[in-house]
Amino acid sequence: MTKIKLSTASYKGARDFPPAEQQKFNFIVDGWKRTARQFGYQEYGLPLLEPIEVYAAKSGEELVNQQTYAFTDRGGRQVAIRPEMTPSVSRLVAQQKNNFTFPVRLFSVANFMRYERPQKGREREFWQLNIDIFGDDTSLADLELATLAYEMMAQTGAKPEMFKIRLNDRKLIDAVLIGKMGLESEVAYRLTKLLDQKDKIAPEEFKKGLEEFCPATEDQTFLLELLNFNEPGQLPPALADFPEAQTLVQVLAQLPKLGITNAEFDFGLMRGLDYYTGLVLEVFDTNPANPRSLGGGGRYDGLVGLFGVEPVVAVGMAFGLSTFWNFMEGHGLLPEQQANPTVAILALDGQILPAVQLAQKLRQAGIAAEVDGSERKLDKRLKAITKKRINHAVFVGEKEVESGKFTLRNLADSKQDQLLPDEIVASLQ
Ligand code: AMP
Numbered sequence: 431m432t433k434i435k436l437s438t439a440s441y442k443g444a445r446d447f448p449p450a451e452q453q454k455f456n457f458i459v460d461g462w463k464r465t466a467r468q469f470g471y472q473e474y475g476l477p478l479l480e481p482i483e484v485y486a487a488k489s490g491e492e493l494v495n496q497q498t499y500a501f502t503d504r505g506g507r508q509v510a511i512r513p514e515m516t517p518s519v520s521r522l523v524a525q526q527k528n529n530f531t532f533p534v535r536l537f538s539v540a541n542f543m544r545y546e547r548p549q550k551g552r553e554r555e556f557w558q559l560n561i562d563i564f565g566d567d568t569s570l571a572d573l574e575l576a577t578l579a580y581e582m583m584a585q586t587g588a589k590p591e592m593f594k595i596r597l598n599d600r601k602l603i604d605a606v607l608i609g610k611m612g613l614e615s616e617v618a619y620r621l622t623k624l625l626d627q628k629d630k631i632a633p634e635e636f637k638k639g640l641e642e643f644c645p646a647t648e649d650q651t652f653l654l655e656l657l658n659f660n661e662p663g664q665l666p667p668a669l670a671d672f673p674e675a676q677t678l679v680q681v682l683a684q685l686p687k688l689g690i691t692n693a694e695f696d697f698g699l700m701r702g703l704d705y706y707t708g709l710v711l712e713v714f715d716t717n718p719a720n721p722r723s724l725g726g727g728g729r730y731d732g733l734v735g736l737f738g739v740e741p742v743v744a745v746g747m748a749f750g751l752s753t754f755w756n757f758m759e760g761h762g763l764l765p766e767q768q769a770n771p772t773v774a775i776l777a778l779d780g781q782i783l784p785a786v787q788l789a790q791k792l793r794q795a796g797i798a799a800e801v802d803g804s805e806r807k808l809d810k811r812l813k814a815i816t817k818k819r820i821n822h823a824v825f826v827g828e829k830e831v832e833s834g835k836f837t838l839r840n841l842a843d844s845k846q847d848q849l850l851p852d853e854i855v856a857s858l859q
Contacts, residue, residue, distance in 0.1 A: 443546070443554025454764055455557075458586075458754060459539050462559040465585045469578060471535040471561055476518045478541075482508045484517045487736050490704040497544040511543040515560040516705065516746065517733060523564045523744075524737030532565030532742070551722040551753040559725075562746030564734065571745045572677050572709045572729065573684055579713050579725065580690045582749055586763045593724070593757070594714050596696035597681065600706045600728070601674040603697075606656070611649045618643075626700035628657065629721075656697040665695050677709050705730045711747065720756045725749030770819040772798040773858060776811060778827035785826040788836065788851060795855045816841055824854060 440446045447455055463473070485494050499511040512518055519536060541557050548554060561578060563571050576595060583593050607618035621643040628636055644650055652668070659666040663682050669675050678695060685693045701710045708729030715724060727747020735741030758764045773792060777785035782803050789799040802811055815823055825837040830848075838854050839846040849857060 441554070443548035445553060445555065450767055453768065454755065455751065457765060458751060458758065459557075459559075461585050462539060462582060462749065463537070465578075465581050466537040466559070466561055469535065469574070469581070471537040474519070474522065474536050474538050476512075476515070476522060476538070476540070478511055479503075479509045480512055480518055480521075482510045484521060485510060485513065488517065488703075488705040488733060493544070493703065497546055499543045499545060512540075513542055513544045514703070515540060515542070515558065515748065516562075516703070516730065519560060519562055519746075520730075520733035520744070521737050523742055524734050524739045527739050527742070530564070533571070534564050535562070536564070537561040551720065551750075551756055553752055557751035558748040559751075560746065560748045561727075562744055564742050564744045566745070567731075567743040569677060569680055571743075573681055575709070575727065575729075575745045575747060576681055576685060576693060576711060577688060577690065579711060579727075579747060580685075580688075580693070582725065583713060586758055588757070588761060588763060590690075590692040592716055592761050593692065594716055595690075595693040595711055596699045596714065597678060597693060597709065597711045598696055598699040599674060599678050599709050600701075601708055602669065602672060602678065603700070605672050605674040606653075606669070606697075611644065611646070611652075613644070622700045625653075625657070625698050628698050653697075659697065660694065662691070662694045666697075681709065701726055701728060705733050707731045709745070713749075715753070715757045715760065717757075717760050720753060720760055722753050723750075724753045724757055767819065769821055772800050772818075772820055773822045773824060774815045774818075774820050775799055775801045775824045775826060776808075776815075777801060777803045778808075778825055778830075781826045781828060781831055784831045788824065788826055788854075791851050792855060792858070795859065797855065797858050812841065822858065 482494075482498070482500050485498060493513055498513050501509060503509050515538060519538070523530065523534070537560060539557065539559050541555055543555050545554060546552050559582070563574065576597065579595050603622060604618065607613050607621055608615055613621065624636065624639040624643060640650055640653070644653060656666055656669070663686060665675055665679060665682065670679060682693065682695065685691075699710060699712055701712070706728040708731070710726070710728030712723040712726035715721075725747055727745070729743070729745045731741065731743045734744065755764075775785045775789045775792075785801050785803065789801050792799040802815065804811060812823065821841055823839045823841055825839070830836045835848040835850055836854060837846050838849050838857060847857070
């Protein structure tokens with residue numbers, strides 16, 4: 431028989447999370463969930479697979495044709511591993527329309543797959559926090575989205591100068607490109623894709639595209655002026671009176687009154703996905719070593735209605751774990767590996783059952799306990815336990831079992847006491 435040797439590498443673009451990494455993952459996700467709950471959002475869960483048409487309807491060509499993991503299942507159904515949550519959560523809202531009380535605030539933390547070229551901050555399997563309000567068409571929802579984006583960052587301990595919130599509005603983009611410049615909507619659509627790529631492609635390529643989609647030089651000049659505008663908290667004067675700019679004007683004026691001073695207008699912000707209908711935003715690290723967006727979203731009023739119910743307005747956004755992690759790591763906001771709260775119970779002289787009984791007693795009192803039954807030398811066993819960052823050990827040997835008192839050792843200072851099981855529990859609590 432030939433001997434096979436399997437590779438230990440994870441699937442390309444997908445990450446393994448050994449315990450030390452999973453601890454950081456949990457730290458980030460716990461912060462997200464805590465903040466979402468503070469704003470009144472409720473957690474939900476949804477399947478990994480959806481019928482492909484759920485994405486084909488609105489997510490955008492690139493995502494559906496080039497990036498989904500799509501296949502035919504054994505029953506002949508065309509399905510895709512979810513590349514994003516927004517269509518699925520819209521499906522849930524359409525399905526639960528009669529059970530939900532609107533406006534409804536929902537969040538989830540889940541994994542997704544997109545067939546992208548893996549690079550820093552871009553993976554094929556990645557994790558996102560998705561957070562959405564359904565059924566609120568007032569400006570509160572737009573303001574809350576921007577506030578939430580800020581709080582998701584601030585709760586990590588991040589200072590305002592470490593990140594930026596960029597804002598734009600899809601209606602305003604259309605008002606400029608279609609309304610003011612008179613571009614066909616198809617050309618305007620392709621121009622938005624170009625504007626979206628501005629900082630990712632070579633300047634010559636951008637210039638060439640601009641000339642193709644927007645031939646009038648005065649339009650090109652106007653667009654470049656809009657793109658280069660960077661007065662914090664303001665809109666370019668040429669846009670401030672557009673009726674389509676009023677949500678932005680309002681949100682930009684309100685945020686400083688909530689102590690949020692790092693939000694700014696960015697006409698180059700398009701968001702890659704097609705379903706946005708109003709305000710759009712993205713959060714960026716100010717550290718140039720982490721250039722990809724940490725999160726983004728906006729208003730998307732048309733998705734729920736695709737599922738055959740009366741339309742429900744929506745705003746929402748997604749934060750990505752990879753870039754968020756890079757942000758926290760880069761700014762020193764991820765904690766060092768934490769101590770392990772488990773207590774190690776060492777069976778000596780073959781006293782396995784009494785050691786297991788003691789562990790059972792500790793667990794019943796809410797203390798995590800693991801039993802070490804190995805027959806190696808005591809110093810080796812203690813070294814291994816220290817390496818696991820465990821701070822307390824209890825010895826269960828023949829003498830201890832006879833006397834009913836066990837040695838509890840604090841491994842940090844090597845102090846130890848002979849204690850009854852109840853005293854051990856009290857001391858550890
Ligand atoms: P999107 O779903 O494309 O609107 O992206 C929202 C956020 O998810 C982005 O800002 C990223 O932080 C994250 N994200 C999207 N695609 C990926 C990916 N392939 N790998 C890692 N993070 C991603």
